[in-house]
Amino acid sequence: MAHSCTRFIHRRGPSTRTQAVSKRGKRPAIQRRPQARVPGTIPVSRLHPVLASQPGPCPAPGHFPVGPAHERPMGSSQEEGLPCQPSQPDHDAGGHCGPDLEGAGRASATPGPPGLLTSHPPADSDDTNASGPPAALLEGLLLGGGKPSPPSPRPGPFFYVGGNNGAAIISSYCKSKGWQRIQDSRRGDYMLKWCEVKSRDSYGSFREGEQLLYQLPNNKLLTTKIGLLSTLRGRAWAMSKASKASGGTQARLGKDAAAPTLEDLPWTSPGHLRPQRVLRMEEFFPETYRLDLKHEREAFFTLFDETQIWICKPTASNQGKGIFLLRNREEVAALQAKTRSVEDDPIHQKTPFRGPQARVVQRYIQNPLLLDGRKFDVRSYLLIACTTPYMIFFSHGYARLTLSLYDPHSSDLSGHLTNQFMQKKSPLYMLLKEDTVWSMEHLNRYINNTFWKARGLPKDWVFTTLTKRMQQIMAHCFLAAKAKLECKLGYFDLIGCDFLIDDNFKVWLLEMNSNPALHTNCKVLKEVIPGVVIETLDLALETFQKSLRGQKMLPLLSQHRFVLLHNGEADVWPRLGGSCSLRRRLPPPTRQAKSSGPPTLRAPDQPGARRSAPPPLAPQRPQLPGPSPDPDSAHEGEPQALGKEQSGTGDRHPDQEPSPGTATEERKKPENARP
Numbered sequence: 001m002a003h004s005c006t007r008f009i010h011r012r013g014p015s016t017r018t019q020a021v022s023k024r025g026k027r028p029a030i031q032r033r034p035q036a037r038v039p040g041t042i043p044v045s046r047l048h049p050v051l052a053s054q055p056g057p058c059p060a061p062g063h064f065p066v067g068p069a070h071e072r073p074m075g076s077s078q079e080e081g082l083p084c085q086p087s088q089p090d091h092d093a094g095g096h097c098g099p100d101l102e103g104a105g106r107a108s109a110t111p112g113p114p115g116l117l118t119s120h121p122p123a124d125s126d127d128t129n130a131s132g133p134p135a136a137l138l139e140g141l142l143l144g145g146g147k148p149s150p151p152s153p154r155p156g157p158f159f160y161v162g163g164n165n166g167a168a169i170i171s172s173y174c175k176s177k178g179w180q181r182i183q184d185s186r187r188g189d190y191m192l193k194w195c196e197v198k199s200r201d202s203y204g205s206f207r208e209g210e211q212l213l214y215q216l217p218n219n220k221l222l223t224t225k226i227g228l229l230s231t232l233r234g235r236a237w238a239m240s241k242a243s244k245a246s247g248g249t250q251a252r253l254g255k256d257a258a259a260p261t262l263e264d265l266p267w268t269s270p271g272h273l274r275p276q277r278v279l280r281m282e283e284f285f286p287e288t289y290r291l292d293l294k295h296e297r298e299a300f301f302t303l304f305d306e307t308q309i310w311i312c313k314p315t316a317s318n319q320g321k322g323i324f325l326l327r328n329r330e331e332v333a334a335l336q337a338k339t340r341s342v343e344d345d346p347i348h349q350k351t352p353f354r355g356p357q358a359r360v361v362q363r364y365i366q367n368p369l370l371l372d373g374r375k376f377d378v379r380s381y382l383l384i385a386c387t388t389p390y391m392i393f394f395s396h397g398y399a400r401l402t403l404s405l406y407d408p409h410s411s412d413l414s415g416h417l418t419n420q421f422m423q424k425k426s427p428l429y430m431l432l433k434e435d436t437v438w439s440m441e442h443l444n445r446y447i448n449n450t451f452w453k454a455r456g457l458p459k460d461w462v463f464t465t466l467t468k469r470m471q472q473i474m475a476h477c478f479l480a481a482k483a484k485l486e487c488k489l490g491y492f493d494l495i496g497c498d499f500l501i502d503d504n505f506k507v508w509l510l511e512m513n514s515n516p517a518l519h520t521n522c523k524v525l526k527e528v529i530p531g532v533v534i535e536t537l538d539l540a541l542e543t544f545q546k547s548l549r550g551q552k553m554l555p556l557l558s559q560h561r562f563v564l565l566h567n568g569e570a571d572v573w574p575r576l577g578g579s580c581s582l583r584r585r586l587p588p589p590t591r592q593a594k595s596s597g598p599p600t601l602r603a604p605d606q607p608g609a610r611r612s613a614p615p616p617l618a619p620q621r622p623q624l625p626g627p628s629p630d631p632d633s634a635h636e637g638e639p640q641a642l643g644k645e646q647s648g649t650g651d652r653h654p655d656q657e658p659s660p661g662t663a664t665e666e667r668k669k670p671e672n673a674r675p
């Protein structure tokens with residue numbers, strides 16, 4: 001039963017303790033009456049009470065012992081354990097890493113207890129390392145007042161934050177719940193781990209259903225340039241196949257039979273209502289070619305002419321590093337020569353992520369919409385709050401403008417690349433930085449004032465048409481990756497999505513970023529970022545707890561700024577590529593559940609809609625006939641070794657599982673040098 005007071009979940013290892021979880025909303029007592037033990041299971045209360053508890057009362061915070069003697073300062077070389085690698089950190093606002101906490105004006109949506117964190121938090125290094133104001137300030141903002149509670153009778157729960165990106169906000173959030181920060185990334189007794197960099201160790205030791213871990217291990221399916229391109233192509237290919245196979249219906253592929261998605265809604269594009277059922281990739285993603293695939297780069301070199309500018313980007317870099325424009329035959333010839341010179345180089349075959357071929361070339365949007373003559377792009381957020389079931393959200397972010405006026409013929413990249421990192425290079429940045437980041441309200445006002453009448457736009461175009469379009473595009477991308485993302489209860493992710501608007505008000509997705517910048521070095525960022533981070537954590541926690549307890553997800557107490565894009569309660573899950581271990585650990589279906597028909601028929605908003613897939617696991621993804629003619633399908637998600645390209649795997653089905661590898665290839669830093 002979904003609302004059973006006592007629930008058990010199976011545990012991988014032998015259970016030595018059994019404890020019953022207390023009634024909903026109550027924190028389990030330290031000494032409680034043991035419940036009847038179900039062999040091979042462990043009660044939810046075996047988890048730390050905070051994770052097992054309802055969204056609601058936080059544990060009573062108090063004074064916690066200072067961390068263990070082996071604590072290391074943040075940012076040490078051992079961070080995230082070994083080996084480790086950056087997972088495309090997106091420090092767009094890079095440089096300043098001390099969030100100004102006055103922006104954190106929103107209270108945690110997860111109701112807290114009357115007890116407050118002590119105004120004398122335990123001395124740990126994160127607050128000083130993060131170079132922000134004392135964490136207690138944000139904690140006070142989060143919790144809003146109250147009396148300190150007596151010291152916690154047991155240590156923890158523990159949390160770990162790796163790196164500085166948003167660390168003070170995350171740390172303050174966790175401490176406001178009474179959690180205790182640890183500095184040793186190798187410790188396995190954490191309740192929440194938020195890492196800027198992904199490490200194989202983190203995923204290997206992750207205890208599903210017991211811990212929260214930031215970043216999906218294979219988010220590269222969306223967050224590298226090649227990964228996103230391949231994922232979108234896979235979906236396009238599957239859609240066209242399904243359409244042909246079923247005489248036009250798209251129901252079989254990529255779409256859940258149970259519930260309409262955002263993609264089913266009609267959209268305004270560009271500026272006018274034009275009903276369309278499903279997006280086509282070319283409508284929102286600029287034409288792109290992979291340089292890691294020989295036939296694609298040759299195709300690009302052949303098609304290039306000087307009537308169109310192209311932009312060349314490393315697959316897994318950020319901050320505009322390694323980006324250059326291709327405007328004339330000489331530049332393209334230089335790129336061609338560079339890729340040819342390494343084509344047969346065994347070193348580059350082994351390390352494709354370092355080579356000049358680990359890139360894409362993309363049609364450059366030459367006619368961007370300008371704000372006071374300056375180019376801009378929009379950063380929005382895709383939140384994967386939960387993967388079992390999927391709970392996917394959208395949130396607004398902000399607009400990023402260049403300092404200089406846009407000139408398509410200028411060779412100065414700072415007028416072409418809207419990244420804050422690029423703008424910071426200008427001596428004018430310190431003077432004008434506040435004008436390089438606009439709030440969405442500011443953008444909306446500007447577009448209302450400047451274009452609304454002149455261009456016949458709907459009023460508040462930003463909050464109507466643009467918002468819906470971004471949501472639709474994000475939903476499309478998520479659905480494209482949905483069946484391939486690694487799902488475990490406790491994984492969550494926040495992905496930064498960059499959109500460009502052209503002067504026809506057409507919305508283009510430029511890329512998606514793992515580990516989006518959470519710095520707050522501008523006024524607008526102070527207003528936006530803490531709210532995004534706090535609600536991310538709130539939603540991750542609430543959906544985790546509800547999933548663990550088999551409760552219906554909606555309504556979500558934590559949901560405020562985020563908009564639900566996809567509620568996976570109606571999906572069949574655990575799913576392919578997902579958590580087999582969780583499936584084993586779930587209790588067998590109740591009689592009621594068994595008799596209620598196929599899971600897909602269960603309304604998602606009914607209690608108990610969360611369900612394990614019936615044995616045998618119903619296929620989540622359609623079985624597609626035949627090999628893919630799509631040449632990109634050879635290397636789903638990420639460029640593999642060049643040797644693979646040549647080894648005849650090019651007919652791999654695009655809907656096949658990509659290589660589960662995460663750490664090895666991502667450990668390799670992309671090359672940032674211009675050819």
Ligand SMILES: Nc1ncnc2c1ncn2[C@@H]1O[C@H](COP(=O)(O)OP(=O)(O)OP(=O)(O)O)[C@@H](O)[C@H]1O
Binds near residue numbers: 366417
């Ligand atoms: N196809 C394009 N057309 C026009 N401008 C583009 C295009 N692609 C990228 N840009 C510009 O270049 C900037 C950097 O590109 P992109 O975001 O893809 O790279 P990045 O290095 O991953 O940057 P970051 O992760 O810091 O946002 C964009 O913010 C945008 O201003």
Ligand SMILES: [Mg+2]
Binds near residue numbers: 512
């Ligand atoms: Mg990026």
Ligand SMILES: [Mg+2]
Binds near residue numbers: 498510511
């Ligand atoms: Mg970007």
